[in-house]
Amino acid sequence: MTTKPKRQKSALAVPQPAPDGFAEIVALIATSQQNAYRAVNTALIDLYWQVGEYISRKIEAAEWGSGTVENLARFIAHSHPGLRGFSRPNLFRMKQFYEAYRDEAIVSALLRQLPWTHHLIILGQSKRPEEREFYVRMAAKERWSSRQLERQFSAALFERVVLSPPKVSAAVRQMHPEAVDVFRDAYNVEFLGLPREHTENDLHRALLNRMKDFLLELGRDFCFIGSEFPVQVGTRDFALDLLFFHRGLNCLVAFELKVQRFEPEHLGKLTFYLEALDRDVRKAHEQPSIGVLLCASKEDKVVEYALSRTLSPALIAEYQTALPDKKLLQAKLQEFYIQDTREGDAE
Numbered sequence: 001m002t003t004k005p006k007r008q009k010s011a012l013a014v015p016q017p018a019p020d021g022f023a024e025i026v027a028l029i030a031t032s033q034q035n036a037y038r039a040v041n042t043a044l045i046d047l048y049w050q051v052g053e054y055i056s057r058k059i060e061a062a063e064w065g066s067g068t069v070e071n072l073a074r075f076i077a078h079s080h081p082g083l084r085g086f087s088r089p090n091l092f093r094m095k096q097f098y099e100a101y102r103d104e105a106i107v108s109a110l111l112r113q114l115p116w117t118h119h120l121i122i123l124g125q126s127k128r129p130e131e132r133e134f135y136v137r138m139a140a141k142e143r144w145s146s147r148q149l150e151r152q153f154s155a156a157l158f159e160r161v162v163l164s165p166p167k168v169s170a171a172v173r174q175m176h177p178e179a180v181d182v183f184r185d186a187y188n189v190e191f192l193g194l195p196r197e198h199t200e201n202d203l204h205r206a207l208l209n210r211m212k213d214f215l216l217e218l219g220r221d222f223c224f225i226g227s228e229f230p231v232q233v234g235t236r237d238f239a240l241d242l243l244f245f246h247r248g249l250n251c252l253v254a255f256e257l258k259v260q261r262f263e264p265e266h267l268g269k270l271t272f273y274l275e276a277l278d279r280d281v282r283k284a285h286e287q288p289s290i291g292v293l294l295c296a297s298k299e300d301k302v303v304e305y306a307l308s309r310t311l312s313p314a315l316i317a318e319y320q321t322a323l324p325d326k327k328l329l330q331a332k333l334q335e336f337y338i339q340d341t342r343e344g345d346a347e
Helices: 022-060 066-079 088-101 105-111 115-123 129-142 147-156 157-163 170-175 177-181 201-207 212-219 266-280 300-308 326-347
Strands: 186-188 222-232 236-246 251-261 290-297 314-318
Touching: 022 066, 022 088, 022 115, 022 212, 022 266, 066 088, 088 115, 088 129, 105 129, 115 129, 115 201, 129 147, 129 157, 157 326, 170 177, 170 314, 186 212, 201 212, 201 236, 201 251, 212 222, 222 251, 222 266, 236 266, 251 266, 266 290, 266 314
Parallel strands: 186 314, 251 290, 290 314
Antiparallel strands: 222 236, 236 251
16 A cells, blocks of 8 residues: 655745735734833833932932942842843943933933933943934934944044035025935945945946945935936936935935036036926925935035035035044044134134
8 A cells, every 4th residue: 555645845835915914913013012112211211310310419429439339239239130231330331321411401302212222332432412412313313223323433423514514505405494404415335345446337336236225324214216217308318316205305306426526517417307307207295306416526615616606406415435534533523613612702
């Protein structure tokens, strides 16, 4: 008597579609997990704040010394061995956390939105209160991971924003006043791994291959629409390099790529694309489009002259294929604050 071999399940079997309601249940579970994580994080940050406040007040009143904090850490470890994160260094970090933000009511409302790891990075790497506040706001707004936050410190984002505000036309300021806080003077694309000598096609292709990273560099509200986006004017066909939509500004954002230094004539083509977008692509509820010329380099005085008379809502930015020299930027920032203080005293 022979037995039939058991039928093997195909490794390439096509998964069956989920029955009605299954996807909704999974979405409910995911939302509940996210809410639970946020609630736990909020409670944890509140606890660290309260512990830091208690220790700070005791030390300021000369009731405790650093040795008392050491004894507290030992007491917690001995009496509650299951409690982690309350070593002597961590207790002093909680004290530092409280003291850093106790006089900043507006910022303190954002603290609960960030994990403790983010706070340790910000406290450990910020040189001044303005820098702390900047990264707290940006990390909460952009929802950076700890790795992304570390990258922004390495890229000296705060120094670049203070020292080099974005170069935008008067039309951008009139139509989109908030755009100054959205765009940057320079974008770091070191993650593309571009060689020193590269073409526009190389840059274009690399950006498409690493679009997720580029979107993180641009900002959370940017949504990618298309590459070589077709634009037809009359009987002629054109293609703009990259087209995005910005949710906060409620407008299309066209990027034109240049692997050489900015030249004033580059603005003409960008202005042409913006006119075509606004006439033929933009929807009735959307704001006028914005154009960005992303160049390998630019001379600020040339940019200033080029943008001063243009009626186009455009801005000029450069892309950087390597992280900047952070120590040099920090030195320049120190000079900037010293000069700003002198001018304030003179007034």
